[in-house]
Amino acid sequence: MHILKNLQAIFLIMLASVNVCAQNIQQKIKNTVDSIYAANLKAVGFAVYVEAPDQKLSFGYATGYENRDTKHKLSMDQPVLIASTTKPYVAASILRLVEKGKLDIEQPIKDYLSQRSETELTQAGYNTSRITIKNLLSHTSGIRDYVDAEYFKFIGEHPKYIWTRDEQIAKATRLGKPLSQPGEGFKYADINYVLLTEIIENITHLPYYLSIRKLLSYKNNGLLITRFAKFEKERKNTPEQAHQYWDEFGWDTYNLDPSWDLYGGGGIITNVKEMSSYFQQLFNGKIIKNKRVLALMTQDVLPNLEVNYCLGIRKITYAGILGYNHGGGLGTDLIYIPELNASIAIAVLEASHRPIAVEISKEIVKLLKYNMQDIVETSQAL
Template sequence: MNTTKKYITLLFLLLFSSNIFAQTIESMVQKLVDSVYAANPKAAGFALYVEAPDQHLSFGYAVGYSNRETKQKLTADQPVLIASPTKPYVAAAILRLVEKGKLDINQPIKKYLTPMSEKVLSNAGYKTNSITLKHLLSHTSGIRDYVDEGYFKFIGEHPKHEWTRDEQIERAAGLGKPLSDPGEGFHYADINFVLLTEVIESVTHQQYYKTMRKLLGYKKQGLKVTRFAKFENAHKNTAPQAHQYWDEFGWGTYNLDPSWDLYGGGGIVTNVKEMAVFFQQLFGGKIIKNKNVLAQMTTDVPPNLEINYCLGVRKIKYAGLLGYNHGGGLGTDLIYIPQLNASIAVVSLEAGHRPIAVEISKKIVGLLKRQ
């Protein structure tokens, strides 16, 4: 056999083995999700997507119902409200402005806030000339969150209330004194990212969701479905948005005005494929191209290294491998594993089953790790 034939044979064998591996993983994941759903039918449905180019994997799967009442089957391309995994998108937009030389995350927030927001926070005892953008990105600002039991109670009683960002900032400021001095404590709070979208608007003089679309290059990255609820219309060929449930509160997302979780702490509507693709492109250096700027996103931020929250993402281990992750209250989980160069997005349509969605993701990482 001459050299050319040997090369062609070797190439064929490699392609064949890669294809067999991909098919095997897909089959194993499907069986895993089917068995998990069979044991947890109250989850309504699970959808997931695996993006692992080095292992020739790019596939989605879904099981269950996108609507409990009509028993409409859930498909993996259906968009959902992703809730807090919106935060990495906001953080990436801020770092894109850093990359463009328009921001320094060590600058105080005072000059970027609207006069109303600056006054409200200052009157509540917050030192806006000491709180930096980095403090907001890492939840170390010490600002109390507007999200508490009273907030959820109000939403339950007024599901169609149209919240404004100003209302949410005022509510946060009215809940009491600062939780800590800037940089002295980690306190996860949506208010930090709500304020960051105000910063984006201050710098770019355009609504944050329009600016984010440009800064993150939705079109270039192939993110056709990704949009902010209420403010942006769905693409004409987009599958219908799935119903999501939060049984603890008796909520269905179709019955709530999206403004309760819209201004940066949450708010993005997309499907599991585009979630995974976004993380793959982001951490692959396709969105923030300056490596030093991108590295800031995954650099530890004191003082609380047990949480390992960096800038809009946290470091966590799945199946023993380090990953960059963010989960959301509406049952979503998104992670990128550098060692595997792989991204996994999982959603449970019933929010209380999010821990099970996380376990699905961990088991998928385990499958990829063993290959």
């Protein structure tokens, strides 16, 4: 009985120490974000969310403004366009189809494209019998991207122009010869993921945004405000979407039709809490339950170690620790750190300050690393 009571007492002391560590790190995260924001006020605002269940930490914070004209304060609950951070959602949806036995990523894309896309790609010199789904996922297809300086210039001059997916695919096919043979070179390009959403539709016979919602089980996994812009209505009582700026182009995303970045290369609107929750669940086997299939997402595709892109995620190192990461051009950054079992989501509201968001993420990884060490040392002392 005395032994049991002693064990219970030790457990309660350990639990209390973990809770104290969690409270301390929350303040440290807040101080870090505030300090970096104070030195980068043109970033407009930062929103951060950290999920680290092994450290009893689920914490979000925001500073700055969601609208720099009205000076209305930013809330961490406000959704933002996450741009290319959409790609891990699309990639996971493809792997869910693999898990369900609907396709194999080694299969050529020829049989999964619309006749229109197949014809345009073939006429442009692409061998769709050799380009695989895996090539699209890993940006090793050799297909030229429609996103270029001319594209951004057009958006600036025609902010309300409504792009279609077919139009973006057609634009890509008019840009010249293939960049490389399939699997022989890496070139990050939105066109790959635009084609993947077409493939998703041709397999599921549903619009890609509904298919992704169903395949990733948004509702069951607590992704309550996550949605594709324009096509899906926001949930009742969702906080107002924050303004996002790209000063290089003079953009406020409120003034742009979202179709310029909507069809898989980008397009999702969500907040930092649901972003971090998504990665936490994804890499803990809650969404793709088959471990072999989930492992495909983090496999090395090319032997060139300078290319750190896998299937919808990048492998990077923060504070000497491996992480699975993806960012978005409008200022989002999302990472899962396996060693810490932690996910960090960042949104900065002025796009050119995205590198600063990455620096915040790195600093938080350091804090989590040292916090975990403190927890371990405390438990060992007991």
